[in-house]
Amino acid sequence: MDSIKNLYNVCEFGVVGDGKTNNTQSIAKLIDVADSNGGGTIYFPAGEYVTGTIEVKSNMTLYLDSGCVILGSDNPSDYPMITRETLKGYNREGHSGLIKAFKCENITVKGRGVIDGRGYNWWHNPKNEHRPRAIQPILCDNVLIDGITIKNSAMWTVHPICCNNVTINGITIKNPSDSPNTDGINPESCSNVHISNCTVDVGDDCVTLKSGTEADDLQKHHPCENIVITNCTMLNGHGGVVIGSEMSGGVKNVVISNCVFSGTDRGIRIKTRRKRGGYIEDVVISNILMDKVLVPFVINGYYQCGGASADDMSLFSREKLGVSESTPVIRDINISNISAKNVIASAGYIYGIPEMPVEGLTLSNYNVKMADTEGEPKDKPIMAFHVPKAKGExxxxxxxxxxxxxxxSVKIINGNGFELENAENIFVYGLRAEGCEKVTDIKNSENIQINE
Structure with missing residues (x-):
């Protein structure tokens, strides 16, 4: 470390790693010193450092050495409220992240240390969406997060907002399975994002791509685009890789490959609903292994949770409604080489909306084996009203x-192998279904070609 230019050892600037002293102000003063000198590396040696928000500036690296633990302060006042935070697409106040950057460039958080958000100080109020994220760059360019471990985030763990050129590599995220809204990595309205070699084990979605909801003015027409997610392991979350439901700015040009999902509720999960608008398009997903998931792949156009519009039951009508700019679009999704075993609810569930059907889906080399579970169905394949619980379908x-x-290829224990309803121009080549009542069941559809 001694050879690094502009290296600042925090212990030489009044920062104390005793697990008790609140270092919020001392760290802020040190960062101001480094910023006045054009940036540099803020070095945290082994120790336990209690702090509130650390606001990183341009051309700056936080280096957390092995044995270093950043402990989130339990005092909410140590996380200043900000009014330009985008929370689920809305401009509203919220606490700054534990590590935050705003309109910066060339920022890095790396090392072999740990960030412990101590979210248990916040989880008792799960409706409080002002909870601080663990890492929160906003409107930044060239962001690197590498090698660190993050645990017990109070809310979403890594949440870049409107950033460009974001690299997240080799990090581990561990939040308790029952911790509320503790998503792993949530790029929102970001461009050119590369997520690789990460292990994510959380209480909500593992990785989620978002772009605001219901026409927030900060993010209107600002898509989440050019995203690569590869060589990652997703554990125990609500979804392995998720797109939506906040997608009003659109999500496009996404590649997801060479990942393992174990124990996630859904594997690949696309979710939206009427009034959210936007589009999801040009997504390529390949080479995914799954075990003990509820459903390997879902598209849900009737997502029932979150946001003001969730109380408008007309949005969940199964009838064909009019098309407007608030109608979500899902098209051109290519999925291949998926292998899933011990699946619980359904081999796959695709539910578009009738006025804007899912279009241009290609699903190939898709192999699913259901778990042999006893008892009545316990889970819905998708979170939508009027969709029944399922088991082994x-x-x-x-x-x-x-x-x-x-x-x-599906090996199931209940229902039909492959069901189509309100479908048009569907081509099926090579369908193998075992354990089913009927191989296919087709309703209210036209131009369907099936070659079993």
Missing amino acids: GIHCANIKNSVFRDI
Whole structure:
């Protein structure tokens, strides 16, 4: 470390790693010193450092050495309220993140140390969406997060907002499975994001791509785009990799590959609803292994949770409604080489909305084996009103058109192998279904070609 230019050892600037002293002000003063000298590396040696928000500036690295633990302060006043934070797409106040940057460039958080948000000081009030994130760069360019471990985040763990060129590599995230809204990595309205070699074990979605909701003015027309997620392990969250439901600015040009999902409720999860608008398009997903998931792949156009519009029951009508700029669009999704075993609820569940069906889906080399579970169904395949609980069922598709299914193999214990409802121009090549009542069940559909 001694060879690094502009290296600042925090212990030489009044910062105390005793696990008790509140270092918020001392760290802030040190960062101001480094910033006045053009940036540098803020070095945390082994020790336990209690602090509130650390606001990183441009051309600055936080280096957390092995044995270093950053402990989030239990005092809310140590996390200043900010009014330009985007929380689920809305401009509202919220606490600054434990590590925050605003309109900066060339910022890095790396090392072999630990960030412990001590979220148990906040989780008792799960409706409080002002809880601080663990790492929160906003409107930044060139962001690197590498090698660290993050645990017990109070809210979403890594939440870049409107950033460009974000690299997240080799980090581990561990939040308790029952901790509320503790998503792992949530790029929101970001461009050129590369997430690789990470292990994410959380109480909500593991990795989620978002772009605001219901036309927030900060993020209107600002998509989440050019995203790569590869060589990651997702454990025990609500979803392995998720797109939405906050997608009003659009999500496009996404590659997800070479990942393992174990114990996540859903594997690949696309979720939205009427009035959220935006689009999800040009997504390529390949080479994913899954074990003990509820459903390997879902598209849910009737997502029932979150946001002001969730109380408007007309949005969840199964009838065909008018199309407007607030109608969400899902198209051109390519999924291949998926292998899932011990699946609990359904082999797949695709539920578009009738006025804007899912279009251009290609699903190929998709192999699913259900778990042999006893008792009544306990879980819904998707979070939508009027969708019943399921156990060991096949693939269900509704409100879908111009799509291809190729080399599909499902081993189920209930229901039909492959169901289509309100579908148009669907081509199925190589369908193998075992343990089903019927291989296919088709309703209210036209131009369906199936080659078993």
